[in-house]
Amino acid sequence: GKELNRPKTQLRIPGPTPLPDAVREATGRQMINHRSPEFAQILAETITAMQTILQTTHDVLLMSCSGSGGMEAAVANLCSTGDEVIAAHAGVFGGRFAAIAEAYGLTVHHVTAPDGQALDPVRIAESFVAHPRAKTLFVTHNESSTGVVHDLRAIAETAHRHGALVAADCITSTAALDVPLDEWGIDVAVSASQKAWMAPPGMAMVAVSPRAWQRAKTATLPRFYFDFAKHRDAQAQGQTPATPALPTLTGLHCALRMLVAEGLPAIVARHRAAAEACRADIGDLAEYGLRLFAEPTHASNTVTAVALPDGMDVARLLARLEEEHGVIVAGGLGRQAGKIIRIGHLGHVTAADMDAVGAALRAVLSP
Ligand SMILES: *Cc1c(COP(=O)(O)O)cnc(C)c1O
Numbered sequence: 001g002k003e004l005n006r007p008k009t010q011l012r013i014p015g016p017t018p019l020p021d022a023v024r025e026a027t028g029r030q031m032i033n034h035r036s037p038e039f040a041q042i043l044a045e046t047i048t049a050m051q052t053i054l055q056t057t058h059d060v061l062l063m064s065c066s067g068s069g070g071m072e073a074a075v076a077n078l079c080s081t082g083d084e085v086i087a088a089h090a091g092v093f094g095g096r097f098a099a100i101a102e103a104y105g106l107t108v109h110h111v112t113a114p115d116g117q118a119l120d121p122v123r124i125a126e127s128f129v130a131h132p133r134a135k136t137l138f139v140t141h142n143e144s145s146t147g148v149v150h151d152l153r154a155i156a157e158t159a160h161r162h163g164a165l166v167a168a169d170c171i172t173s174t175a176a177l178d179v180p181l182d183e184w185g186i187d188v189a190v191s192a193s194q195k196a197w198m199a200p201p202g203m204a205m206v207a208v209s210p211r212a213w214q215r216a217k218t219a220t221l222p223r224f225y226f227d228f229a230k231h232r233d234a235q236a237q238g239q240t241p242a243t244p245a246l247p248t249l250t251g252l253h254c255a256l257r258m259l260v261a262e263g264l265p266a267i268v269a270r271h272r273a274a275a276e277a278c279r280a281d282i283g284d285l286a287e288y289g290l291r292l293f294a295e296p297t298h299a300s301n302t303v304t305a306v307a308l309p310d311g312m313d314v315a316r317l318l319a320r321l322e323e324e325h326g327v328i329v330a331g332g333l334g335r336q337a338g339k340i341i342r343i344g345h346l347g348h349v350t351a352a353d354m355d356a357v358g359a360a361l362r363a364v365l366s367p
Helices: 021-027 037-054 067-078 092-103 121-130 152-161 210-218 228-236 246-262 264-283 314-325 351-365
Strands: 059-064 084-089 107-112 136-140 165-169 188-192 203-208 303-307 340-344
Touching: 021 246, 037 059, 037 203, 037 246, 037 264, 059 067, 059 228, 059 246, 067 092, 067 136, 067 165, 067 188, 067 203, 067 210, 084 092, 084 121, 092 107, 092 136, 092 165, 107 121, 121 152, 136 152, 152 165, 165 210, 203 210, 203 228, 203 246, 210 228, 246 264, 264 303, 264 351, 314 340, 314 351
Parallel strands: 084 107, 084 136, 136 165, 165 188
Antiparallel strands: 059 203, 188 203, 303 340
């Protein structure tokens, strides 16, 4: 069969992202007892390092699930039966947050923007005025389906002005962009191990503010596995409520050592350089009809979406990139399926890696 992880393969999708060698080794270590002092130490060190990268003093809960599980936890712990909420979204992942709220029976007021454009905080303010009972906002920071980074700081300010809490999908912004959670007052921030954290899939991280803890006390939506308080209480004992994704945790523990050693300013600068290289490379391919999809003022430094010329065979493009160059990029999702490709530049990535993607694209596109 086809060998997975061929050495030359470059996985450039918006998660999962490639693992540094040290992280791969850490994920392959022998299992340990998850009710042991050794585990407690790994968990505590991981959470402390995570708070550093998340720029937060809030509780960070490590849940064994993908990012979507963390989003579901945000809904289930903040809201009560009968609640009205506002969901601001402009893409597949923002739409998922709204869909989770609807699945829990909440009345969701939607604020949207066209794909590729940023959400307008003024429209969110208008929604709060129109729906004064809404006291929770669900929003995406970095929309991986369109390569747009929304203005989370202004959006959070807007929600707070209207007395609402903010739950943000920061899954592809944290550990890559400057996201000062406490300074911006993000009440629940969700991330996931397989994105910029350079770790395997399997864990969501959820940062919970004091205001969110207050809310969770009275929130009546049903929850069991995803109950914030259960996770907080277990973590206080150096444990998790149920068996954690141990290989993911040991990988995260290792990756966080690397991230803390690099330091957030350097991490942010490296992602900016990779994104700028990617956008410049796509700009150079304009002659083949490629175009940057996101509005330039809100282009993401972790994911670049590229609009393709009408009629281009995307499946064939992706297959040739992989087979001939070992470069794996993502196709479009939802409404953009077949129309765009998405290049991930988050995690263990440099500007030079992006130039390799650009060169592969040029080779495949040139006649
Ligand atoms: C990847 C991603 C998710 C979904 O995460 P899963 O880990 O696949 O559940 C949600 N939001 C954004 C912005 C993402 O990029």
